Amino acid sequence: MIAMVDCNSFYASCEQVFRPDLWGKPVVVLSNNDGCVIAANKEAKQLTHIPMFEAVYKIKHILEKNKVTFFSSNYTLYGEMSQRVMNILGTFSPNVEVYSIDEAFLDVDGMAHLDLRAYGFRIKEKIFRYTGLPVGVGIAPTKVLAKLANRLAKKQEGHDQVYIMDTEEKRLAALQWAKIGDIWGIGRNHVRRLNAIGIYKAIDFVKLPLAWVRKEMTVVGERLWRELRGEPCLEFTTVPKPKKAIGTAKSFGQKLPDLERIEEACAYYISEVAEVLRAQKSCATYVQVFIVTNYHSKVDKQYSKSKTVKMPIPTNDTFALISEARKALHHIYKPGYRYKKVGVNLTGIIPQEYVQGNLFQQLPETSKKELIRTFDRLNIKFGKSSVASGMIGTRIEEWELIKRERSPRYTTQWRELLKIGRSG
DNA sequence: TCTGGGGTCCTAGGACCC
DNA sequence: TCTGGGGTCCTAGGACCC
Numbered sequence: 001m002i003a004m005v006d007c008n009s010f011y012a013s014c015e016q017v018f019r020p021d022l023w024g025k026p027v028v029v030l031s032n033n034d035g036c037v038i039a040a041n042k043e044a045k046q047l048t049h050i051p052m053f054e055a056v057y058k059i060k061h062i063l064e065k066n067k068v069t070f071f072s073s074n075y076t077l078y079g080e081m082s083q084r085v086m087n088i089l090g091t092f093s094p095n096v097e098v099y100s101i102d103e104a105f106l107d108v109d110g111m112a113h114l115d116l117r118a119y120g121f122r123i124k125e126k127i128f129r130y131t132g133l134p135v136g137v138g139i140a141p142t143k144v145l146a147k148l149a150n151r152l153a154k155k156q157e158g159h160d161q162v163y164i165m166d167t168e169e170k171r172l173a174a175l176q177w178a179k180i181g182d183i184w185g186i187g188r189n190h191v192r193r194l195n196a197i198g199i200y201k202a203i204d205f206v207k208l209p210l211a212w213v214r215k216e217m218t219v220v221g222e223r224l225w226r227e228l229r230g231e232p233c234l235e236f237t238t239v240p241k242p243k244k245a246i247g248t249a250k251s252f253g254q255k256l257p258d259l260e261r262i263e264e265a266c267a268y269y270i271s272e273v274a275e276v277l278r279a280q281k282s283c284a285t286y287v288q289v290f291i292v293t294n295y296h297s298k299v300d301k302q303y304s305k306s307k308t309v310k311m312p313i314p315t316n317d318t319f320a321l322i323s324e325a326r327k328a329l330h331h332i333y334k335p336g337y338r339y340k341k342v343g344v345n346l347t348g349i350i351p352q353e354y355v356q357g358n359l360f361q362q363l364p365e366t367s368k369k370e371l372i373r374t375f376d377r378l379n380i381k382f383g384k385s386s387v388a389s390g391m392i393g394t395r396i397e398e399w400e401l402i403k404r405e406r407s408p409r410y411t412t413q414w415r416e417l418l419k420i421g422r423s424g
Numbered sequence: 425t426c427t428g429g430g431g432t433c434c435t436a437g438g439a440c441c442c
Numbered sequence: 443t444c445t446g447g448g449g450t451c452c453t454a455g456g457a458c459c460c
Contacts, residue, residue: 010460030428031427031428031429032428032429033426033427033428034426035426035427035428036427036428038428038429053427053428054427055426055427056426056427057425057426057427058426058427060426073428073429099459099460100431100459100460101460102460103460184458184459185457185458185459186458187457187458187459188457188458189456189457189458190457190458217457218433218434218435218457219433219434220433220434220457220458243431244431244432245430245431245432246430246431247429247430247431248429248430249428249429249430250428250429251427251428251429286452294427295427296426296427306453306454308452308453310451343429401428
């Protein structure tokens with residue numbers, strides 16, 4: 001059996017933990033650049049039926065009328081709260097697969113002697129007591145069914161956030177209950193195509209011939225189909241695999257027509273991803289750079305282009321990567337457009353000890369590697385970008401994204417600790 | 425005027441190589 | 443009238459997840 005534990009309205013809940021004055025009140029969290037709504041707590045969802053990913057400026061009046069508190073996203077806080085939850089889960093099973101910032105699978109095999117229902121409640125109660133975060137728990141024979149059990153735990157009356165799918169009757173009842181789009185892995189497009197042939201419930205999906213599923217939904221669909229029938233097909237991976245791609249692409253705080261500012265943002269993003277690359281002790285073979293204009297705009301001319309370049313030798317050296325990325329950017333940049341975003345992507349990622357030089361280009365000598373290591377240590381000690389490539393420039397405020405309503409980083413910055421007591 | 429970011433997996437076609 | 447087979451690399455797009 002596999003348990004799936006998932007935090008309720010995770011971002012909104014994190015914000016509320018530190019704001020008792022907001023308990024029981026509607027709260028939403030906004031995307032980067034405060035562009036749209038990415039999380040809403042139960043109260044906010046009930047109150048206004050706020051569609052997720054709706055542009056903030058379109059629904060601002062609804063938020064204000066209903067006194068909904070909104071926050072810019074504070075990933076430092078969410079990431080750290082997530083670690084606390086995962087640490088607690090580690091006390092419940094030796095095998096935990098962290099699936100996302102707010103979800104994990106627990107291997108519950110070999111715990112047949114336990115009362116799984118009581119076990120589920122213990123997880124829920126311990127996490128709440130230690131972190132203040134509410135979670136739901138679903139336990140079932142496969143990952144896809146555990147996700148479904150988790151959904152039942154939250155959506156059906158009377159389960160109190162814990163649901164155990166431990167019999168064939170319960171599995172069939174769940175499939176009967178679930179709409180096809182409730183299934184993990186079946187998104188908008190597959191729902192449309194399945195509806196078109198008269199499939200609306202999960203139970204109808206598992207009755208489809210496998211050949212149809214395989215042909216129309218590839219091997220991915222086949223795995224879902226089998227998992228829903230109780231046959232495990234998805235791996236359980238407790239040790240996270242090294243990333244195959246590391247990228248970042250953030251909208252600018254304002255539209256940028258000129259190459260100079262875009263170059264600086266590009267260099268900055270490369271510094272960020274190169275740091276992640278070094279932290280996982282890897283090197284990248286390819287660098288991709290892309291630029292886009294605002295595709296929502298009806299008045300602006302549209303343009304987007306990407307370019308991938310191969311590094312002479314796979315590397316994780318910020319300076320080497322910036323220099324190649326810059327060439328790629330020059331290649332695709334065209335004047336006369338208002339750009340909204342530049343993105344970078346490192347691919348062809350290999351462990352750093354596998355990097356091979358060639359006859360004409362030597363691997364970076366030890367002193368260069370030591371320099372980069374010092375670079376990373378300084379930034380850890382004194383904060384992000386304390387030392388950086390000169391290519392980043394000094395006018396970050398002209399392109400960086402906007403976070404007007406960010407909450408304090410309560411758990412990671414001494415200066416932003418929660419204060420309790422009378423002011424003054 | 426304002427519309428997110430970071431990922432994975434799969435498929436297919438074109439260019440090119442031998 | 444007839445026009446290979448096996449492979450890599452790159453790009454692009456579609457689907458999905460949180």
